[in-house]
Amino acid sequence: MTSVIVGEAIVFLLFLFASWIMAKIEGRTIGDYGLPGRKAFQKEFWQGAIIGFMAMTILLGTLRALGVFYFGAFALHGGELAKYAALWGVAFLLVGFTEEFSARGYALFTLTTGVGFWPAALLLSIAFGALHLGNGGEDWLGALSAGSAGFLFCFILRRTGDLWMAIGFHAAWDWAETFFYGVPDSGQVAPGHMLNPSFHGLKLLTGGSVGPEGSVVCFAVLILCWIFFHFWLPDAKYPNPAGLGKLPHGM
Numbered sequence: 097m098t099s100v101i102v103g104e105a106i107v108f109l110l111f112l113f114a115s116w117i118m119a120k121i122e123g124r125t126i127g128d129y130g131l132p133g134r135k136a137f138q139k140e141f142w143q144g145a146i147i148g149f150m151a152m153t154i155l156l157g158t159l160r161a162l163g164v165f166y167f168g169a170f171a172l173h174g175g176e177l178a179k180y181a182a183l184w185g186v187a188f189l190l191v192g193f194t195e196e197f198s199a200r201g202y203a204l205f206t207l208t209t210g211v212g213f214w215p216a217a218l219l220l221s222i223a224f225g226a227l228h229l230g231n232g233g234e235d236w237l238g239a240l241s242a243g244s245a246g247f248l249f250c251f252i253l254r255r256t257g258d259l260w261m262a263i264g265f266h267a268a269w270d271w272a273e274t275f276f277y278g279v280p281d282s283g284q285v286a287p288g289h290m291l292n293p294s295f296h297g298l299k300l301l302t303g304g305s306v307g308p309e310g311s312v313v314c315f316a317v318l319i320l321c322w323i324f325f326h327f328w329l330p331d332a333k334y335p336n337p338a339g340l341g342k343l344p345h346g347m
Contacts (some may be wrong), residue, residue, distance in 0.1 A: 097183050097184070097187060097286075097287070097288065100187045100190075100191075101183070101186055101187050101190060104187065104190035104191050104193070104194045105190050107194050107198070108190060108193045108194040108197060108198075111194070111197055111198045111201065111202075112126070112131075112197065114202070115129055115197070115201060115202040118202060124339055125339075127258070127339075128205065128335075128336060128339030129197075129201045129202045129205045130196075130197070130200060130201050130204070130205065130253060130258050130259040130334070131197055131201060131258065131259050131260075132258055132260075135258060135260050136260070137260075138260065140256055140258075140260045140261040140264070141260045141261065141263060141264040142264060143261060143264065144252070144260070144261035144262060144263065144264025144265035144266075144268070145264035145265065145267065145268040146264075146268070147264075147265055147268075147321070147324075148264060148265035148266065148267070148268035148269040148272070149268040149269070149271070149272045149276075151265075151269060151317055151318075151321055152268075152269050152272040152273050152276075152277070152308075153272065154317055154320075155308050155311070155313060155314055155317045156277055156279065156293075156308060158313050158316075158317070159295075159301065159302065159308065159311065159313060162297070162301060162313075163296075163297065164295060164296055164297030164298065164301045164302050165293065165294070165295050165296075165302065165308075166293060166294045166295075166296070167277065167291055167293050168278075168291050168292040168293040168294055169291070169292055170290065170291060170292075171278060171289060171290060171291060171292045172288065172289070172290050176288075177290060179288075180275060180288035180289070180290070181275060181290070183288070184271055184274060184275035184286070184288065185267075185271055185275075188266075188267045188268075188270040188271040188274070188275075189263075189267045191266070191267065191270055192262075192263040192264070192266040192267035192270070193263060195224075195266065196249060196259045196262050196263045196266055197259065199220055199221075199223070199224045199246060200220065200246075200249060200250055200253055200259060200262065201259065203220060204216055204217065204220055204250065204253070205335060205339070207219065207220065208335055209335075209340060213254065213334070213335065217247060217250035217251075217254075218247065220246070220250070221243045221244070221246040221247040221250060222243055224242060224243055224246035225239045225240055225241075225242045225243020225244070225246060226239060226243070228242040228243075228282060231282035231283065231284070232282070232283055232284060233280065233282050233283010233284055233305055233306060234282040234283055234306060235304075235306050235310060237303075237306070237310045237312075238282060238283075238303065238306040238307070238309050238310040241309045241310065241314045241315065241318075242309065244315060244318050245266075245269075245309075245318060248318055248321055248322055248325075249262040249265070249266065251322060251325060251326075252265065252325055252329075253334050254332055254333070254334050255325055255326075255329035255330075255331065255332060255333060255334075256329060256333060256334070257333030257334045257336065258334070273307070273308065273309075274286045274289065275288065275289050275290055276289075276290050276291070277289075277290070277291055277293060278290055278291045278292060278293055279293055279295075279307050279308055280303075280305060280306060280307030280308075281307050281309065282306065282307070282309070283305050283306050283307065300312050301313060
């Protein structure tokens with residue numbers, strides 16, 4: 097777990113530093129690329145975290161109602177429970193930062209200036225899903241689910257104007273999946289999970305060894321999230337026209 101935390105922190109800082117250099121060259125700010133420091137861990141981040149946790153809970157609750165998933169007994173207690181809850185919280189917060197900013201930060205903003213937001217969002221979401229095929233235990237349906245989640249995060253960015261809500265959603269979804277419910281993520285069951293769950297039934301429903309992200313029910317939950325965000329956040333706020341209008345120094 098320490099290696100996950102250190103590795104994700106290094107990758108995020110590298111992307112942040114590279115984006116800072118490009119911001120200086122282009123006369124922009126990190127906020128133009130979707131990560132304004134003034135909004136760090138404000139209301140939208142926590143709203144995203146609550147929704148992300150609830151979305152995973154609805155997914156697994158639906159599988160339980162279908163009779164193909166059982167939450168199981170507690171695997172951790174007391175101090176161990178608190179320790180792993182905190183460690184996985186830090187780990188998945190960093191995963192949220194790294195994956196959101198690398199896939200939907202400078203890359204999405206820059207591609208948007210060339211081809212428009214929706215083509216850029218689609219291309220990067222396909223790439224995001226394809227990268228998950230490199231995870232041990234992943235399959236094409238799980239990768240398609242990851243790409244669909246990436247497209248949802250692009251939509252959240254579009255409607256909020258920055259990445260903070262998407263980061264909260266992403267981190268809480270992964271934390272709920274891996275630690276809280278202890279189900280496989282891309283085929284991997286992490287050490288230090290709270291519950292000992294089990295799956296029984298059709299792979300199309302359970303996701304098989306991939307985990308719930310490989311279930312067709314996951315797509316239904318993502319569609320429900322899309323509908324929810326569409327009505328809750330009706331106005332497009334990204335990209336910021338002021339940021340688009342900035343030109344590199346000397347041009």
